[in-house]
Amino acid sequence: MTLEKTLKNGIKGMLPSRMVNYSRDLIDLSRIYPSYIWGKGKAPFPKSVTIDITFRCTCRCVMCALYGEHRDGWSNQEKDKELSTDEWLRVIDDLHAYGLQSICFTGGEPFLRKDLLTIIEYAKRKGLSVNVLTAGALLNREICSHLVEIGLDDLSVSIDGPINIHNAIRRSKVFEAAIEGIRHIQRKKELCGSQVPNITIANTIQKMNQEHLHELVPLAHELGVYLSYSPLFFTNNCSKKREQELDNACTAAKDENQGVLDSHRCVDVNILLKELNQVKTEAEALGQPVYVPFTRKSDIYLRYYDFNHSVLKKCFLPWYASRIDPFGNVYPCSVNVKCGNVRQAPFHKIWNNAKYQKFRNSLKKIGLFPGCAKCCVLSPEHKMWDILPCIGN
Numbered sequence: 001m002t003l004e005k006t007l008k009n010g011i012k013g014m015l016p017s018r019m020v021n022y023s024r025d026l027i028d029l030s031r032i033y034p035s036y037i038w039g040k041g042k043a044p045f046p047k048s049v050t051i052d053i054t055f056r057c058t059c060r061c062v063m064c065a066l067y068g069e070h071r072d073g074w075s076n077q078e079k080d081k082e083l084s085t086d087e088w089l090r091v092i093d094d095l096h097a098y099g100l101q102s103i104c105f106t107g108g109e110p111f112l113r114k115d116l117l118t119i120i121e122y123a124k125r126k127g128l129s130v131n132v133l134t135a136g137a138l139l140n141r142e143i144c145s146h147l148v149e150i151g152l153d154d155l156s157v158s159i160d161g162p163i164n165i166h167n168a169i170r171r172s173k174v175f176e177a178a179i180e181g182i183r184h185i186q187r188k189k190e191l192c193g194s195q196v197p198n199i200t201i202a203n204t205i206q207k208m209n210q211e212h213l214h215e216l217v218p219l220a221h222e223l224g225v226y227l228s229y230s231p232l233f234f235t236n237n238c239s240k241k242r243e244q245e246l247d248n249a250c251t252a253a254k255d256e257n258q259g260v261l262d263s264h265r266c267v268d269v270n271i272l273l274k275e276l277n278q279v280k281t282e283a284e285a286l287g288q289p290v291y292v293p294f295t296r297k298s299d300i301y302l303r304y305y306d307f308n309h310s311v312l313k314k315c316f317l318p319w320y321a322s323r324i325d326p327f328g329n330v331y332p333c334s335v336n337v338k339c340g341n342v343r344q345a346p347f348h349k350i351w352n353n354a355k356y357q358k359f360r361n362s363l364k365k366i367g368l369f370p371g372c373a374k375c376c377v378l379s380p381e382h383k384m385w386d387i388l389p390c391i392g393n
C-alpha cells in the first residue's frame with residue numbers, strides 16, 4: 001500500500017465522514033496546488049478519469065443533458081464511431097502507465113456496451129479502482145454475478161423515486177429491473193463473501209420527485225445500500241453564450257444541453273426542505289447512511305432559482321481529473337471544451353497540451369465559467385478550494 005493510501009485510511013478511521021472528505025480534499029490539493037500556482041496551466045497526471053463509454057441509452061430522462069425534455073432531438077448516438085474494445089484497452093494502458101488510480105464509467109447507459117465487463121476486468125487486473133454509474137435497466141443476473149467476480153469497486157444506480165415517479169422521470173419502465181439488479185448483486189456478494197461493489201442509490205432532486213424522496217429511505221435500507229441525493233445541474237442560454245465567448249479559441253463539440261425545463265427545475269422550496277428533513281429523520285431512525293445536500297431553505301432557493309449563484313467561487317477539478325467521450329474526445333470536465341482525441345494522440349500527450357493549458361489558465365483567471373454555477377462538482381465538501389489563495393500566473 002502506498003504511503004498516501006495508508007495516510008488516507010488512517011485519517012478515515014479516526015474522523016467523522018465530513019472531516020474525512022475535507023482531509024481527502026486536502027491531500028489531493030497538496031498534490032496539485034503547486035502546479036495550480038506555478039504550473040502555467042500544467043498539472044500532474046490525473047488520479048481519476050471519467051469515461052462516457054457510450055451516449056446511447058435505454059432511458060429518456062426528463063432532466064438529462066443528452067435526452068431531456070428540453071432537447072430538440074436525441075443525443076449523437078453514432079455507435080459506429082465509438083472507440084472499439086481494443087482502443088479502450090490501449091487508453092487504459094496509457095492511463096495506467098502514467099499513474100492513474102481510478103476510472104469512472106458513465107454515459108449514456110454504460111451497460112449498452114457489450115464489452116463493458118471486458119474493459120472493467122482489464123482495468124481491475126491493472127489494479128485500478130473502478131466505478132460505474134448506471135440506470136440499472138440492463139443489470140441481469142449474469143452481468144451482476146460477473147461484476148462481483150471481477151471485483152468492481154463501486155456501482156451507482158440511479159433511482160429517482162418510487163416506481164411510478166421513477167418511471168415517469170426516466171420515461172421508461174426501468175425501476176423493477178434496476179432494483180432486481182441490486183438484489184442480484186447483494187446476493188452474489190453474500191455468496192462470495194465479497195464486500196464489493198459498494199452500491200449507492202443516486203437520486204437527482206427535481207420537481208417531479210420533491211414529495212417522494214423519503215420513500216427511498218426504507219428501500220435503500222432493505223437493499224443494504226448507501227443513499228445519496230444530488231441537486232439538479234442546469235444552465236441557462238445566457239450563461240452558455242458567455243461561456244463560448246470566453247473560451248472561443250477551443251473547439252466546442254460536446255453534444256450536451258443542460259437547459260433543464262422550468263417545469264422540472266422549479267422545486268417548491270418549503271416542500272423540499274420538509275421532505276429532506278423527513279429523509280434525515282427516517283434515515284436516522286433506521287441507521288441508514290444517507291447524503292442530503294441541503295439543510296437550509298436559503299440554500300435550496302439559491303441552488304434552484306439564482307442562475308448566477310454558485311456554492312464555490314473557483315474550481316480545481318481540471319487540475320486532477322479529466323473526461324473522455326465515446327468517440328475519444330478529451331474534455332476537462334462537463335464544460336464543452338475539446339482538448340484533443342485519444343485516436344490522434346495518447347491521453348498523456350493531451351493532458352498538458354496547449355489547449356488544456358489555455359483552458360486551465362482561463363479558468364484560474366476568472367474563477368469559474370458562467371455555465372459552471374450549478375455544476376455538481378461545486379459542493380461544500382470542496383470548500384478548501386475557496387480558502388486557498390489564487391496567486392501566481
Ligand SMILES: C[S@@+](CC[C@H](N)C(=O)[O-])C[C@H]1O[C@@H](n2cnc3c(N)ncnc32)[C@H](O)[C@@H]1O
Nearest residue numbers: 063064107108109133134135158202204232233
Ligand atoms: C448522466 S447519468 C449517466 C449514467 C446513467 N445513464 C444513469 O442515469 O445513471 C449520471 C447521473 O446523472 C444524473 N442526472 C441526469 N440529469 C441530471 C441533471 N440535469 N442534473 C444532475 N444530475 C443529473 C442521473 O440521474 C444519474 O444519476
Ligand code: SF4
Nearest residue numbers: 057059061064108135
Ligand atoms: S439513464 Fe442516464 S443517460 Fe440515460 S437518459 Fe437517463 S440520465 Fe440520461
Ligand code: SF4
Nearest residue numbers: 315317333372375377
Ligand atoms: S465547476 Fe466548471 S470547470 Fe469545474 S468541473 Fe464543473 S464545469 Fe468544470
